[in-house]
Amino acid sequence: MTRPITILMNEHRLIEKALGSLETCVVEIEGGLSFERAFARDYAEFLRGYADAWHHGKEEDILFRRMVERGFSTEAGPVAVMLAEHRQGRAFVSAIHGAGLGTGEVTSAEKSAFLTGARGFIPLLREHIQKEDNILYPMSERVLTPAEFETMLSEFEEFERKAGADGTRDGLEALAARLAGAFRPDEARMAAGTPAGCWSRG
Numbered sequence: 001m002t003r004p005i006t007i008l009m010n011e012h013r014l015i016e017k018a019l020g021s022l023e024t025c026v027v028e029i030e031g032g033l034s035f036e037r038a039f040a041r042d043y044a045e046f047l048r049g050y051a052d053a054w055h056h057g058k059e060e061d062i063l064f065r066r067m068v069e070r071g072f073s074t075e076a077g078p079v080a081v082m083l084a085e086h087r088q089g090r091a092f093v094s095a096i097h098g099a100g101l102g103t104g105e106v107t108s109a110e111k112s113a114f115l116t117g118a119r120g121f122i123p124l125l126r127e128h129i130q131k132e133d134n135i136l137y138p139m140s141e142r143v144l145t146p147a148e149f150e151t152m153l154s155e156f157e158e159f160e161r162k163a164g165a166d167g168t169r170d171g172l173e174a175l176a177a178r179l180a181g182a183f184r185p186d187e188a189r190m191a192a193g194t195p196a197g198c199w200s201r202g
């Protein structure tokens with residue numbers, strides 16, 4: 001496997017751990033735990049900073065862009081589906097983020113925004129990750145040349161230098177670890193997750 005794809009897949013594993021943690025948080029709230037705005041703030045911070053800016057940033061600005069240069073459409077087909085799912089995911093994460101912004105007594109609307117956002121986001125991103133790991137990334141390795149992956153690796157490094165200059169990445173990885181400690185991902189639920197999907201949303 002090429003180095004850039006290995007990097008992206010490793011990031012998927014951390015994102016899945018955070019999704020597992022978020023799922024446990026949802027299950028506990030459904031079971032009677034009081035919703036706290038800090039939950040929404042923390043998960044939104046990780047999902048925005050790591051899953052979206054750090055990971056989807058590299059996919060969109062570097063890997064997908066190169067696939068588009070090689071003829072993949074942004075209107076239909078696998079890259080288009082991935083881009084559409086990133087956008088769909090952002091809407092769910094916005095709901096989670098919004099649930100953490102208020103002050104004063106927590107409202108039931110905030111709690112339900114958090115639960116709705118999380119319940120929408122978790123399966124969406126799990127399936128999305130499966131599609132990338134099993135279909136889109138292998139496809140990119142068949143289509144792009146080793147030289148292109150070499151260039152991409154430098155672009156990843158440049159991207160990470162800029163995006164991670166302030167220690168963002170370490171902070172977000174620590175946040176994921178803290179969340180996974182507070183709400184432990186349930187391995188059985190995660191494994192039951194979602195089978196490799198089809199391109200149904202294309």
Ligand SMILES: [Fe+2]
Pocket residue numbers: 056059082086128132
């Ligand atoms: Fe993606």
Ligand SMILES: [Fe+2]
Pocket residue numbers: 008012055056059129132
């Ligand atoms: Fe991804």
